Amino acid sequence: MSIKTRFAPSPTGYLHVGGARTALFSWLHARKHGGRFVLRIEDTDLERSNAESVNAILEGMTWLGLEYDEGPFYQTHRFERYEEIVQQLLAEGHAYRCNCSKERLEELREGQMARKEKPRYDGHCREHYVDPDEPHVIRFRNPHEGSVVFDDLVRGRLAFSNDELDDLIIKRTDGSPTYNLSVVVDDLDMGITQVIRGDDHINNTPRQINILKALGAELPQYAHVPMILGDDGARLSKRHGAVSVMQYRDQGLLPEALLNYLVRLGWSHGDQEIFSLDEMIELFDIGNVNKAASSFNTEKLLWINQHYIKEGDPARVAHLLSVHMGDLGIDPALGPDLVEVVKVQRERAKTLVELAEVCAFFYKDFDEYNANSMKKAFTEAAIAPLERARALLSGLDEWQPEAIKRVLDEVVAELEIGFGKLGMPLRLAVTGGAPSPDLDVTLQLVGQEASLRRIDRALETIRGLL
Ligand code: GLU
Numbered sequence: 001m002s003i004k005t006r007f008a009p010s011p012t013g014y015l016h017v018g019g020a021r022t023a024l025f026s027w028l029h030a031r032k033h034g035g036r037f038v039l040r041i042e043d044t045d046l047e048r049s050n051a052e053s054v055n056a057i058l059e060g061m062t063w064l065g066l067e068y069d070e071g072p073f074y075q076t077h078r079f080e081r082y083e084e085i086v087q088q089l090l091a092e093g094h095a096y097r098c099n100c101s102k103e104r105l106e107e108l109r110e111g112q113m114a115r116k117e118k119p120r121y122d123g124h125c126r127e128h129y130v131d132p133d134e135p136h137v138i139r140f141r142n143p144h145e146g147s148v149v150f151d152d153l154v155r156g157r158l159a160f161s162n163d164e165l166d167d168l169i170i171k172r173t174d175g176s177p178t179y180n181l182s183v184v185v186d187d188l189d190m191g192i193t194q195v196i197r198g199d200d201h202i203n204n205t206p207r208q209i210n211i212l213k214a215l216g217a218e219l220p221q222y223a224h225v226p227m228i229l230g231d232d233g234a235r236l237s238k239r240h241g242a243v244s245v246m247q248y249r250d251q252g253l254l255p256e257a258l259l260n261y262l263v264r265l266g267w268s269h270g271d272q273e274i275f276s277l278d279e280m281i282e283l284f285d286i287g288n289v290n291k292a293a294s295s296f297n298t299e300k301l302l303w304i305n306q307h308y309i310k311e312g313d314p315a316r317v318a319h320l321l322s323v324h325m326g327d328l329g330i331d332p333a334l335g336p337d338l339v340e341v342v343k344v345q346r347e348r349a350k351t352l353v354e355l356a357e358v359c360a361f362f363y364k365d366f367d368e369y370n371a372n373s374m375k376k377a378f379t380e381a382a383i384a385p386l387e388r389a390r391a392l393l394s395g396l397d398e399w400q401p402e403a404i405k406r407v408l409d410e411v412v413a414e415l416e417i418g419f420g421k422l423g424m425p426l427r428l429a430v431t432g433g434a435p436s437p438d439l440d441v442t443l444q445l446v447g448q449e450a451s452l453r454r455i456d457r458a459l460e461t462i463r464g465l466l
Helices: 017-032 051-064 075-091 102-114 179-189 205-214 245-250 255-264 277-283 298-311 314-327 338-348 352-362 371-377 380-394 401-415 419-431 439-446 448-465
Strands: 004-007 036-041 070-074 095-098 137-140 147-152 156-161 169-171 194-198 221-225
Touching (some): 004 017, 004 194, 017 036, 017 051, 017 194, 017 245, 017 277, 036 051, 051 245, 051 255, 070 075, 075 095, 075 137, 075 179, 137 205, 147 205, 169 179, 245 255, 255 277, 298 338, 314 338, 338 352, 352 439, 371 419, 380 419, 380 448, 401 419, 401 439, 419 439, 419 448, 439 448
Parallel strands (some): 004 036, 194 221
8 A cells, every 4th residue: 555644733823843843754754655645734623723823834834845745635624524424433333422411421520530530431321312303422432342552653562451441522512523533534534554643642542543443444553753842851832932833934944954953853863963855755764763752952953054054055045045135124136146145154154044144234235333343443544545445446347356356455565554454444344344255255245336335434434433
């Protein structure tokens, strides 16, 4: 049978890193085996689901590049199908109507708690006739005997005794299907071969297996992925900083860096830290995912991000960077080629937000000079070299690093000064004090007109200071 996996988020918030990692593992498993990957939106909880969350999930998946082959399927579009299965289970005696009152269930629960028993439904309506026209729920008739045993691809063999499981509700009084029913029907109809999901669902699995068995279905394999903890050992949450995938984009992460970081959370291949997508697909094995929870480490994520900024295809980095340039009010089309700017500045940033900041001066006049550099560089002694450089630079027909360098060397030779006497004030004049590459390259990228304008501004500033 060909492999098919799915990612089945409930749209009750943004796509968080835990969900993204589960999606990645599922996606990798499908890609590795030449299978298909399904996106399913589990929106049956009408009160908590909303369209914004659906959009946030789709946006997150798209940004990460986790493209799906089928879907998105929406559970709310499949109610008729769930109803069909509920009726089938009823007709075959695998389910029954229950009209136990809230009070009765509450009393039952209290009694069990008082006796220190696990709260569970006692099967009161199993053998009762319940009028279908009266308000009722439908429960699955869980077997009493035996146990459910399955080989989890991550956890190994797991066994649950059936007498631990009660008769779960599969259809609520309002007619809506419950999570365990809709998941089972979908996994079955969609032909899912490996259910890869968070281990918070592990206790649902034996219930789902029992329903699948009642339907005579072939069982998928299960892989329960451990959760992600914050660096303090508590479950990762907003309190630890960003948890939404899109927030990481806004903070200047590259999707490939986040994917690379996430794949390493709970999975490894020797000491290797950096994995291209192709390598991940080749090397990832769901069977090698750790059982234990992993801790999120922002430092390491930034280290990986920096790696992709420094080593990635500059055109790709520039493409992703342009959004962040836009955030600074810069249209990179109206200035030097962003790819060239990336090549000279990418050593200086851990995030695309930082990279945008160090690239900004190539496109836009800065507001003010770095105060410390100003004290050192903008002195009376800077006037003559700057003036001479301006005169020679304005006469240059060819605005290329070699020609610019020749001019600068000529100025220092002519004035018999060390290069720093020109270099320091000129660099400050043109960059405002931002980290920058060699002066000839900096000037070339800033452009002749802007460079001359900035030298004039510096001369004016220096004169104002005297
Ligand atoms: N909708 C569930 C969730 O978001 C996942 C269910 C599943 O993967 O089986 O937690």
